[in-house]
Amino acid sequence: MIIEPKKRNIAYRCPECGTSIIGLVGRFALSANLVRLKCSCEDAGALDINITNDKKIRLSVPCLFCKQNHGYTVSEGIFFDSEKFLLNCPYTGMDIAFIGDEEDIKKELKRTEEEIGRLMASLEAEELSDIQPEDMNEDEILPEPAVYDTLRFLVKDLEEEGKVHCPCGKGGYDLRFTDRGIQVYCESCGASYEFTAVTPGAVEEYLYLDEIKLN
Numbered sequence: 001m002i003i004e005p006k007k008r009n010i011a012y013r014c015p016e017c018g019t020s021i022i023g024l025v026g027r028f029a030l031s032a033n034l035v036r037l038k039c040s041c042e043d044a045g046a047l048d049i050n051i052t053n054d055k056k057i058r059l060s061v062p063c064l065f066c067k068q069n070h071g072y073t074v075s076e077g078i079f080f081d082s083e084k085f086l087l088n089c090p091y092t093g094m095d096i097a098f099i100g101d102e103e104d105i106k107k108e109l110k111r112t113e114e115e116i117g118r119l120m121a122s123l124e125a126e127e128l129s130d131i132q133p134e135d136m137n138e139d140e141i142l143p144e145p146a147v148y149d150t151l152r153f154l155v156k157d158l159e160e161e162g163k164v165h166c167p168c169g170k171g172g173y174d175l176r177f178t179d180r181g182i183q184v185y186c187e188s189c190g191a192s193y194e195f196t197a198v199t200p201g202a203v204e205e206y207l208y209l210d211e212i213k214l215n
Contacts, residue, residue, distance in 0.1 A: 010024075
C-alpha cells in the first residue's frame with residue numbers, strides 16, 4: 001500500500017501589493033527544508049515555515065496591516081489535520097494567513113478581501129499603504145513576541161484536546177493584545193479569558209493549565 005504524504009494549502013496576502021499568494025506544503029518537504037512563499041514584489045517579505053526540534057511547526061507570516069512578520073507555533077495535528085485554520089494579526093484581529101483545503105482558502109480570501117475593502121472605505125483610504133503604519137520598527141510592532149507565541153501555542157493545544165470551554169460551546173478561539181496582557185476569546189459569543197503575563201518569565205505560570213474557561 002502506498003501512503004500518501006500529508007499536504008496542506010496555505011495562503012497570505014503580500015503587504016506590498018495585496019496579491020494573494022497560495023502554496024502547497026508537503027510533510028516530507030517540510031521535514032527536509034525551510035518552506036518559503038514569496039510574492040514577486042521586489043521589497044516583499046516572505047512567509048516561512050519550518051519544523052522545530054520538538055516537531056512543532058513554526059510560521060513567520062508577513063502582516064498586511066503591520067508590514068512586519070508575526071510568529072506562530074502550532075502542532076502538526078493542527079497544521080495538517082484541522083479542517084481550516086486561520087492566523088490573525090494580534091493587533092488588528094484581521095486574518096492574515098489561511099491554512100486548509102484549497103476551496104476553503106479561496107472562500108476565506110474572498111471574505112477577507114471584502115473586509116479589507118470595507119475597512120479602506122471607512123478610513124477613506126485610496127491605497128493599501130494608506131492603512132499601514134509608517135517608519136515603525138519590529139520592536140514597536142510586536143514587543144515580547146515570545147509571550148504571544150507561547151500562549152497561542154498553549155491555547156491551540158488545549159483547544160485541540162477540547163479543553164477550552166465557553167458559554168456557547170461552539171468553539172473557534174483566538175488571541176489578541178489588551179491593555180493588561182493577552183486575551184483568548186471565543187469568536188462566536190465573545191467570552192474571554194485574560195492572561196496578564198507580559199514577559200517570557202511571567203508566562204511560565206500558565207504553562208501548567210490543563211483547561212481554560214472563558215466567561
